[in-house]
Amino acid sequence: MAGIYIHIPFCKQACHYCNFYFSTSLAQKENLVGAIIKEIELSKDYLTGETIETIYFGGGTPSLLEVSELKAILDTIYMVHPKVDLKELTLEANPDDLTAAKIADLASLKTMGLNRLSIGVQSFFDADLIYMNRAHNSGEAQEAIKRAQDAGFSDLTIDLIYGTPTMSDENWLANIHQAFALGIPHISSYALTVEAKTNLDRNIKKGKSQPVDEAQSSRQFDILMREMAAHGYDQYEISNFSLPGKHAIHNTNYWRGQKYLGLGPSAHSFDGASRRWNVANNQIYIKSINEGQVPFEVEHLTPAQQANEYIMTSLRTMWGTDLDQFQILNFKFQIIEALEQMDPALYSRNGNIIKLTQQGKHFADHIASDLFIDE
Numbered sequence: 001m002a003g004i005y006i007h008i009p010f011c012k013q014a015c016h017y018c019n020f021y022f023s024t025s026l027a028q029k030e031n032l033v034g035a036i037i038k039e040i041e042l043s044k045d046y047l048t049g050e051t052i053e054t055i056y057f058g059g060g061t062p063s064l065l066e067v068s069e070l071k072a073i074l075d076t077i078y079m080v081h082p083k084v085d086l087k088e089l090t091l092e093a094n095p096d097d098l099t100a101a102k103i104a105d106l107a108s109l110k111t112m113g114l115n116r117l118s119i120g121v122q123s124f125f126d127a128d129l130i131y132m133n134r135a136h137n138s139g140e141a142q143e144a145i146k147r148a149q150d151a152g153f154s155d156l157t158i159d160l161i162y163g164t165p166t167m168s169d170e171n172w173l174a175n176i177h178q179a180f181a182l183g184i185p186h187i188s189s190y191a192l193t194v195e196a197k198t199n200l201d202r203n204i205k206k207g208k209s210q211p212v213d214e215a216q217s218s219r220q221f222d223i224l225m226r227e228m229a230a231h232g233y234d235q236y237e238i239s240n241f242s243l244p245g246k247h248a249i250h251n252t253n254y255w256r257g258q259k260y261l262g263l264g265p266s267a268h269s270f271d272g273a274s275r276r277w278n279v280a281n282n283q284i285y286i287k288s289i290n291e292g293q294v295p296f297e298v299e300h301l302t303p304a305q306q307a308n309e310y311i312m313t314s315l316r317t318m319w320g321t322d323l324d325q326f327q328i329l330n331f332k333f334q335i336i337e338a339l340e341q342m343d344p345a346l347y348s349r350n351g352n353i354i355k356l357t358q359q360g361k362h363f364a365d366h367i368a369s370d371l372f373i374d375e
């Protein structure tokens with residue numbers, strides 16, 4: 001079982017908080033799509049023997065591609081990979097791209113497996129969208145969702161961001177309830193974080209943007225968890241909520257340590273023992289691919305690094321960390337020892353399964369690092 005991720009590194013405008021790799025110039029779009037198609041050929045042995053079950057177009061903004069470009073990429077994947085048993089094909093889309101014509105075009109990709117749209121809503125309030133410098137407004141977000149549903153895309157997920165200084169707790173609650181009212185079966189929700197070298201970071205330092213308040217983020221995370229649980233959504237990963245049976249298969253496979261191939265600039269791949277990541281530069285990527293070389297760096301993971309990745313990701317899921325997964329007994333003992341030093345209000349242990357409590361979910365990364373195995 002394996003997945004393919006395709007990174008489309010273009011956006012209409014830069015959201016202030018974003019630190020993903022993308023370009024706001026579309027001049028290289030055609031060349032880039034051509035290079036991704038070549039990379040599919042060049043990387044065809046990476047997942048040898050595996051069955052491809054999921055494909056995910058992320059970015060950047062994949063909805064900026066023409067349907068013919070998406071189709072050409074998919075055609076090549078299906079031609080090059082002999083074993084495909086598709087369970088999920090997701091496309092990330094921004095609301096302002098989802099016009100009636102675009103949705104109708106995208107619907108034509110259903111025959112190629114497209115069955116899920118991930119819509120970058122972020123908030124249903126214009127003040128928040130302006131603060132984040134999103135390219136759409138609230139009305140466009142709601143229209144895009146309805147159009148997608150009318151075109152038969154019932155498997156929708158939306159992103160919502162909390163902790164924005166412009167967002168009161170009441171508006172955050174209204175955002176969540178708006179998602180319920182629209183019948184969205186899956187929601188990914190993250191706290192606004194100020195990443196280094198982003199416009200948000202620069203604007204806050206210059207006093208042009210209000211800073212982010214951690215107490216507000218923490219409160220709004222609690223509101224999120226409470227409301228989701230009350231409305232029947234599983235918090236199957238700290239930032240991901242779904243109605244029963246609507247978990248994202250592609251992302252869940254990342255968290256379960258399954259193999260995946262990443263295509264396109266800055267995309268990461270994992271083969272079970274090593275990680276590699278493509279160069280985050282469109283020009284260099286296109287040039288190198290056209291010369292027959294995938295431009296990547298690689299890191300071979302030691303047993304301790306593999307164990308730590310498993311701790312980091314599994315602890316964030318509702319399935320928790322299974323101590324029986326550690327082949328090296330000493331690793332298991334080190335974790336048990338670290339747990340004994342930890343505040344018992346932060347985690348629960350049932351046999352060999354360790355899970356975070358609601359309080360612990362506020363400190364997931366910190367707790368994971370306390371459990372990390374020393375090299």
Ligand code: SF4
Binds near residue numbers: 011015022060061
């Ligand atoms: S649309 Fe997405 S990838 Fe592009 S700048 Fe905004 S957050 Fe980043």
